[in-house]
Amino acid sequence: MPEDVDVVVVGAGIAGLSAARELVSAGFSVAVLEARDRVGGRTESREFAGATFDVGGQWIGPAQKRMQSLVKELDIETFPTYHSGESVVVVDGKRSTYRGDIPKLNPFTLLALQNAASGTNRLAKRVDVAHPERTPKAAKLDAQTLATWRKRNIPSKAGQAILDAGLRVVFGADPSELSMLWALYYISQSNTVDELIGIEGCAQESRFVNGAQTVSVKLAEQLGDRVKLSSPVRSISQTEESVTVSTDTGEWKAKRVIVALAPTMTAGITHSPDLPSARAQLVQRMPMGATTKCLAIYDRAFWREAGLSGEAVMTTGPLAVAFDNTSADGSVPALLGFSVGSLARDLAKLSADDRRTAVLDALASCFGPKARNPIEYHEKNWQEDPWSKGCPTGNFGPGTLLQFADALSEPVGRVHWAGTETAQEFCGFMEGAVESAERAVAEVSAALKSEKVA
Numbered sequence: 001m002p003e004d005v006d007v008v009v010v011g012a013g014i015a016g017l018s019a020a021r022e023l024v025s026a027g028f029s030v031a032v033l034e035a036r037d038r039v040g041g042r043t044e045s046r047e048f049a050g051a052t053f054d055v056g057g058q059w060i061g062p063a064q065k066r067m068q069s070l071v072k073e074l075d076i077e078t079f080p081t082y083h084s085g086e087s088v089v090v091v092d093g094k095r096s097t098y099r100g101d102i103p104k105l106n107p108f109t110l111l112a113l114q115n116a117a118s119g120t121n122r123l124a125k126r127v128d129v130a131h132p133e134r135t136p137k138a139a140k141l142d143a144q145t146l147a148t149w150r151k152r153n154i155p156s157k158a159g160q161a162i163l164d165a166g167l168r169v170v171f172g173a174d175p176s177e178l179s180m181l182w183a184l185y186y187i188s189q190s191n192t193v194d195e196l197i198g199i200e201g202c203a204q205e206s207r208f209v210n211g212a213q214t215v216s217v218k219l220a221e222q223l224g225d226r227v228k229l230s231s232p233v234r235s236i237s238q239t240e241e242s243v244t245v246s247t248d249t250g251e252w253k254a255k256r257v258i259v260a261l262a263p264t265m266t267a268g269i270t271h272s273p274d275l276p277s278a279r280a281q282l283v284q285r286m287p288m289g290a291t292t293k294c295l296a297i298y299d300r301a302f303w304r305e306a307g308l309s310g311e312a313v314m315t316t317g318p319l320a321v322a323f324d325n326t327s328a329d330g331s332v333p334a335l336l337g338f339s340v341g342s343l344a345r346d347l348a349k350l351s352a353d354d355r356r357t358a359v360l361d362a363l364a365s366c367f368g369p370k371a372r373n374p375i376e377y378h379e380k381n382w383q384e385d386p387w388s389k390g391c392p393t394g395n396f397g398p399g400t401l402l403q404f405a406d407a408l409s410e411p412v413g414r415v416h417w418a419g420t421e422t423a424q425e426f427c428g429f430m431e432g433a434v435e436s437a438e439r440a441v442a443e444v445s446a447a448l449k450s451e452k453v454a
């Protein structure tokens with residue numbers, strides 16, 4: 001006999017768990033079904049060299065109000081991202097250092113980059129996130145890629161390469177993979193490009209002392225045995241009266257279901273009746289970004305000793321950017337490199353030893369030869385994780401956002417959709433996951449209340 005609850009939530013990432021918590025506090029009975037043997041989804045914290053590091057999402061910023069209040073409420077400690085000293089930019093193998101936000105580049109490249117950033121911010125301000133089709137020149141913007149736009153608007157090749165490195169990390173994708181309208185839609189949700197890539201006052205301002213996964217671990221503790229791990233949902237079958245959700249370990253019957261996964265990941269679930277065409281096609285058209293996070297742990301923070309912040313931008317692979325990622329108490333020095341988009345896919349073709357060498361060579365090109373001798377090296381290739389298939393977010397390529405934006409969150413009968421990709425504020429971020437949960441819970445609560453009245 002299936003277990004009976006008011007609402008089944010599929011996925012114990014930040015979206016699913018925060019939705020479940022809100023539903024429980026509103027008095028509904030809930031089961032959260034999670035495929036993995038852990039909670040947290042795209043946030044995952046691990047112990048290396050006696051300290052906690054995040055191999056998934058790790059930063060929050062001051063504008064991310066929902067995450068800020070969740071962190072406070074759960075009594076989770078954060079600390080400022082280290083970024084004192086000079087940063088490094090390596091353009092085609094040529095290294096220079098700079099202080100503050102403005103890299104030392106030739107004035108022509110710098111001006112082109114500044115114009116492109118302010119042009120992008122201006123365009124992003126005109127995006128109507130709730131109705132992207134109402135954005136001026138929406139069809140024209142959706143028909144081109146971010147790469148086409150930046151080629152037209154940044155005359156300098158070095159400028160194009162620097163912009164690519166910065167934006168690749170934001171989306172986990174090359175500009176040639178992204179609809180320009182999608183890029184603007186994404187930027188507009190976070191306000192500006194600077195917010196997305198900056199540290200102080202921006203999205204990378206703080207890290208979690210005990211790792212970002214703590215948010216999900218603490219939410220799951222509050223939910224207790226309502227959270228069922230190692231329970232991948234295989235099918236969802238609905239009638240006029242109820243929904244049955246089947247996993248490898250059992251069946252649940254509910255009045256409503258919230259599926260809190262990236263759209264592409266929902267493709268692994270069979271639906272009965274079949275999904276309407278817009279939803280069925282959406283799940284084939286929002287591929288996950290590609291990100292491999294590479295962590296090198298050292299016995300000394302030699303870059304800090306040399307007056308460097310640990311921040312670097314590189315125009316050639318295997319890394320696009322690097323950050324200081326030393327543990328919260330400063331006792332375990334570390335550098336973090338992001339290999340993203342095609343760089344990550346190319347890196348994955350190498351053997352483990354060659355990948356390590358390539359990544360450490362890239363760090364050495366920024367911070368000197370000492371970077372070649374870490375005491376530990378770790379990486380996580382999210383593309384090979386069967387329950388994420390990539391990260392940080394799913395993305396729309398050209399010609400798709402306008403056709404499929406509505407299907408992102410439009411409920412299908414008794415099935416509702418959450419997950420960061422469905423958010424209208426900070427989509428792609430932990431903040432977006434929480435926002436998506438709020439919206440899905442509001443839909444489900446209203447539906448359950450009106451059914452009760454009827």
Ligand SMILES: Cc1cc2nc3c(=O)[nH]c(=O)nc-3n(C[C@H](O)[C@H](O)[C@H](O)COP(=O)(O)OP(=O)(O)OC[C@H]3O[C@@H](n4cnc5c(N)ncnc54)[C@H](O)[C@@H]3O)c2cc1C
Pocket residue numbers: 010011012013014015016033034035036039040041042043055056057058059060231232233234260261262265268269291293382387388390391392393418419420421428429430431432433
């Ligand atoms: C390397 C990396 C860096 C990032 N950096 C940042 C950052 O610094 N700041 C930031 O805010 N965000 C960052 N992000 C993005 C952030 O982690 C995500 O936006 C957020 O965690 C998404 O939460 P979610 O609940 O929407 O989805 P998910 O975390 O993907 O949760 C979905 C859950 O559903 C489960 N699942 C999948 N299929 C099934 C199934 N069939 N049945 C049952 N369960 C299933 C998955 O196992 C997963 O636990 C990063 C992500 C990565 C991976």
